[in-house]
Amino acid sequence: MTVLTRVSRRRFLQLTGVAAGGLVLGAALPGRAALAGVLEQSSGAALNVFVSIREDGTVEIVAHRSEMGTGIRTSLPQIVADEMEADWQRVRVIQAQANPAYGSQNTDGSRSVRDFYPVMRQMGAAARTLLERAAADAWGVPAAQCAARNHSVVGPDGRTLGFGELAARAATLPMPEPSTLRMKPESDFRYVGHGLPIVDLQDMTVGKATYGIDVHLPEMLYASIERSPWLQGRIKALDADAARTVAGVSEIVELRAVEGPPGFNPIEGVAVLASNTWSALRGRGALQIDWTRSEHSEHDSAAYLDELVARVEGGPGEVRRRRGDVEAALASAQQVVTATYRTPYLAHAPMEPPVATARFSDNGCEVWACTQTPQATRQAVADALGLDVDAVVVHVTLLGGGFGRKSKPDFAVEAARLAAHAGRPVQVVWSREDDIRHDYFHACSAQHFRGALDVGGRVTAWLAREASPPIGATFDTTVSMNSEGGLSQTFASVPFAVPNLQIESHPAPAHVRIGWLRSVYNIPYAFGVGCFVDELAHAARRDPIEFWLALIGDDRLLDFSGEGFSYSNYGRSLEDYPYDTARLAAVIRALADRIPWKTPLPAGQGWGFSVANSFLSNMAVASKVEVRDGRLRVLEMHGALDAGRIVNPDRVHAQMEGGMIFGLSLALNGEITFGGGEAQQSNFHDYPVARMLQVPPLIRTYILPSEAPPSGVGEPPTPPVAPSIANAVFAACGQRIRELPLGRHFNV
Amino acid sequence: MKLTVNGTLRELDCDPEMPLLWALRDLLQLRGTKYGCGKGLCGACTVHLDGKARRSCQVTVAEAGAAAVTTIEGLSADGTHPLQQAWREHNVPQCGYCQPGQLMAASALLTASPTASDDEIRSGMSGNLCRCGTYPRIHAAIKSAQGKVPLADQAGD
Numbered sequence: 038m039t040v041l042t043r044v045s046r047r048r049f050l051q052l053t054g055v056a057a058g059g060l061v062l063g064a065a066l067p068g069r070a071a072l073a074g075v076l077e078q079s080s081g082a083a084l085n086v087f088v089s090i091r092e093d094g095t096v097e098i099v100a101h102r103s104e105m106g107t108g109i110r111t112s113l114p115q116i117v118a119d120e121m122e123a124d125w126q127r128v129r130v131i132q133a134q135a136n137p138a139y140g141s142q143n144t145d146g147s148r149s150v151r152d153f154y155p156v157m158r159q160m161g162a163a164a165r166t167l168l169e170r171a172a173a174d175a176w177g178v179p180a181a182q183c184a185a186r187n188h189s190v191v192g193p194d195g196r197t198l199g200f201g202e203l204a205a206r207a208a209t210l211p212m213p214e215p216s217t218l219r220m221k222p223e224s225d226f227r228y229v230g231h232g233l234p235i236v237d238l239q240d241m242t243v244g245k246a247t248y249g250i251d252v253h254l255p256e257m258l259y260a261s262i263e264r265s266p267w268l269q270g271r272i273k274a275l276d277a278d279a280a281r282t283v284a285g286v287s288e289i290v291e292l293r294a295v296e297g298p299p300g301f302n303p304i305e306g307v308a309v310l311a312s313n314t315w316s317a318l319r320g321r322g323a324l325q326i327d328w329t330r331s332e333h334s335e336h337d338s339a340a341y342l343d344e345l346v347a348r349v350e351g352g353p354g355e356v357r358r359r360r361g362d363v364e365a366a367l368a369s370a371q372q373v374v375t376a377t378y379r380t381p382y383l384a385h386a387p388m389e390p391p392v393a394t395a396r397f398s399d400n401g402c403e404v405w406a407c408t409q410t411p412q413a414t415r416q417a418v419a420d421a422l423g424l425d426v427d428a429v430v431v432h433v434t435l436l437g438g439g440f441g442r443k444s445k446p447d448f449a450v451e452a453a454r455l456a457a458h459a460g461r462p463v464q465v466v467w468s469r470e471d472d473i474r475h476d477y478f479h480a481c482s483a484q485h486f487r488g489a490l491d492v493g494g495r496v497t498a499w500l501a502r503e504a505s506p507p508i509g510a511t512f513d514t515t516v517s518m519n520s521e522g523g524l525s526q527t528f529a530s531v532p533f534a535v536p537n538l539q540i541e542s543h544p545a546p547a548h549v550r551i552g553w554l555r556s557v558y559n560i561p562y563a564f565g566v567g568c569f570v571d572e573l574a575h576a577a578r579r580d581p582i583e584f585w586l587a588l589i590g591d592d593r594l595l596d597f598s599g600e601g602f603s604y605s606n607y608g609r610s611l612e613d614y615p616y617d618t619a620r621l622a623a624v625i626r627a628l629a630d631r632i633p634w635k636t637p638l639p640a641g642q643g644w645g646f647s648v649a650n651s652f653l654s655n656m657a658v659a660s661k662v663e664v665r666d667g668r669l670r671v672l673e674m675h676g677a678l679d680a681g682r683i684v685n686p687d688r689v690h691a692q693m694e695g696g697m698i699f700g701l702s703l704a705l706n707g708e709i710t711f712g713g714g715e716a717q718q719s720n721f722h723d724y725p726v727a728r729m730l731q732v733p734p735l736i737r738t739y740i741l742p743s744e745a746p747p748s749g750v751g752e753p754p755t756p757p758v759a760p761s762i763a764n765a766v767f768a769a770c771g772q773r774i775r776e777l778p779l780g781r782h783f784n785v
Numbered sequence: 786m787k788l789t790v791n792g793t794l795r796e797l798d799c800d801p802e803m804p805l806l807w808a809l810r811d812l813l814q815l816r817g818t819k820y821g822c823g824k825g826l827c828g829a830c831t832v833h834l835d836g837k838a839r840r841s842c843q844v845t846v847a848e849a850g851a852a853a854v855t856t857i858e859g860l861s862a863d864g865t866h867p868l869q870q871a872w873r874e875h876n877v878p879q880c881g882y883c884q885p886g887q888l889m890a891a892s893a894l895l896t897a898s899p900t901a902s903d904d905e906i907r908s909g910m911s912g913n914l915c916r917c918g919t920y921p922r923i924h925a926a927i928k929s930a931q932g933k934v935p936l937a938d939q940a941g942d
């Protein structure tokens with residue numbers, strides 16, 4: 038149930054830092070469950086979004102989510118503008134500061150449009166209703182004879198009053214009851230469903246867009262921090278004499294870690310403050326620090342992964358989902374197929390590394406940050422400085438990429454602590470080396486599968502065991518088993534119509550900060566599942582796409598509750614967002630229809646296919662590769678997506694292109710290793726991300742038309758990519774690669 | 786130290802060894818040029834020195850002193866360089882962070898080889914990373930701007 042409330046101009050100013058025009062609206066909705074596995078620190082359950090209209094007719098729409106490249110600063114306001122009949126040319130988008138009045142501002146989990154689409158429509162409809170009533174009052178006619186059209190209200194005989202002229206009067210009217218709001222028929226949408234250019238396009242092409250790293254305050258110092266090379270190391274000895282002599286360096290500060298789990302707390306380190314970034318980096322390079330050892334300072338990722346593999350191959354784990362009798366079915370099978378897959382740690386590497394700026398005064402702390410989580414940032418800064426949360430203001434800049442890294446506000450806490458110490462504004466700049474060595478790493482994994490086939494090539498049993506360090510360990514070090522939310526990302530939620538199925542987990546204690554990265558556990562699990570289905574298809578001598586469709590089986594709504602598994606459904610109810618296998622099958626068929634899947638290819642080339650349901654959307658990918666003389670080239674990638682109703686198709690295509698390239702990048706190159714507790718990669722030379730030369734010249738994206746509620750877009754394109762490429766490699770050259778990245782086996 | 790940036794002579798008081806990147810950003814407040822790696826690996830910091838693309842993180846202020854430096858702010862007077870227009874027609878940017886570097890690299894590429902083939906564009910642009918994966922659109926935008934880019938770098942001078 039929505040409650041519409043008017044907010045005062047003062048309140049609007051507090052929330053956005055921008056003085057409001059005449060009419061200010063707000064909406065409150067009960068909070069929504071967070072994506073399982075993602076800790077949310079926002080205290081508020083209410084959600085507020087604000088529209089204001091200036092006397093000159095400018096409609097100001099607040100973007101309360103963070104722009105990291107998805108186009109959300111355009112897509113959400115675009116819904117409001119459409120529903121309220123505003124002229125997009127006269128809309129100004131204002132970035133919200135952190136405030137629980139907006140409900141969750143945590144921009145991850147591919148849920149900005151899916152959670153806020155109805156709210157944005159209500160906001161627009163409420164504004165439109167008030168404007169229509171104001172016009173009716175002005176003319177002394179019934180409101181039913183007044184209709185908003187393109188920034189004006191049109192009355193009887195075609196008379197009109199502009200939104201700007203009506204704003205002051207509209208602001209005095211009582212708020213409409215939500216139940217009385219009349220929504221525009223979707224067939225009348227002018228903006229929703231159209232690819233409006235993003236509001237930041239001009240700024241981004243002339244170098245005027247402001248990211249976290251572009252914030253500059255008078256008297257500001259720049260800080261570079263040398264952090265403990267391994268988790269939970271502490272400063273044992275520090276020699277800063279040489280650093281102090283570097284021109285421009287003003288101060289050296291020891292940043293001690295707080296005890297407890299990593300959480301969003303800064304890693305222990307030594308900060309060098311200087312008058313410019315270069316001096317800070319040089320001074321920091323001159324530090325001599327000895328670090329204490331910790332229980333993680335021997336972490337060796339190769340040995341660790343071997344151990345996880347031994348565990349999943351060695352015996353049964355804890356059963357997480359069970360149907361029928363897998364052991365019996367395996368014992369009586371015509372053919373048993375077995376495979377083990379391993380995937381490495383990954384780093385986010387957004388093009389803009391983490392950067393935050395803070396200013397401390399008697400009134401509290403003000404922070405500017407490229408953050409995906411404004412409210413968690415605010416809370417973390419308040420906690421670190423012992424301030425009331427109201428004494429912390431968080432300004433959200435544009436993000437030069439996020440991918441989940443900037444959901445963790447440790448870097449903003451560093452800036453706040455240093456600003457409080459220095460008594461001057463401080464900007465903390467993470468170098469690329471800092472970013473890669475000290476990331477919240479994406480979990481590595483080991484997965485073991487056994488499949489039983491009957492004489493007809495049908496799957497009669499599916500056994501899957503995994504071990505992967507859980508995100509939960511970052512917040513509670515006693516956690517070592519992946520959560521239901523984690524396993525709900527493909528591994529335990531496989532949509533297969535097989536009579537016997539069992540999903541098991543083994544523990545995998547964390548030795549590094551584990552975090553979520555674009556599409557999260559779907560990355561390793563869709564790789565394991567997507568490759569193993571392909572292996573079964575080949576064992577059964579069936580076409581892989583037809584085999585997938587057979588394995589998914591009849592059209593039905595999935596419900597795992599009878600099998601002991603509590604499926605997260607990405608925080609939404611199965612009533613609102615059913616897991617419908619008909620839609621999954623439809624993306625497979627749509628893609629299969631668009632690629633020459635069965636046309637014979639020259640020797641050394643092959644097609645590979647995979648599909649994944651994630652973030653309530655379905656995405657299928659087919660890749661065509663060539664393997665020749667040890668060199669692997671991806672020649673084509675095609676993706677089909679069903680993400681329900683689409684608000685901005687151009688941005689959805691862009692997310693598909695980008696998400697697929699992200700998947701290609703991790704499939705070919707992505708790997709972080711640890712030795713002696715330290716990440717062994719540090720920059721783009723040893724942690725390569727895809728370059729234009731690696732990207733297939735042909736990438737095609739198809740969006741399935743749908744009137745279902747909007748579902749995730751930013752993450753779903755990534756998971757099926759890696760298995761599609763590995764499967765294509767098998768088709769091309771007969772080599773079955775069961776680990777990532779593929780660059781371990783081929784020249785990529 | 787002296788630098789000629791976007792047609793204007795600027796004086797700065799700094800270590801001659803300071804990379805041009807940080808001098809532009811921190812001392813001259815020209816923040817369109819971005820930091821991405823500091824090692825010449827990503828191209829986010831690309832500027833023109835006498836019309837040629839250079840990684841500003843790999844050029845010292847002293848080295849840049851003799852050259853005409855052009856940054857994204859000076860690529861065109863009003864944001865209407867044919868590539869900037871093509872970037873907008875193709876809705877290239879996602880997060881946008883790498884795009885100043887991409888535009889500077891692309892403009893130098895087309896100035897040097899106006900008829901660059903698809904493969905030449907791919908290799909010519911491969912020093913510039915885009916973590917968001919806007920490569921297909923960058924490629925398409927460059928193609929559509931071919932023939933429209935002035936032969937001499939028009940920026941700032």
Ligand code: FES
Pocket residue numbers: 819820821822823824825826827828829830831840841842843
């Ligand atoms: S910052 Fe200069 S090439 Fe990356």
Ligand code: FES
Pocket residue numbers: 106388437438878879880881882883884914915916917918919
């Ligand atoms: S647009 Fe984000 S890095 Fe290129």
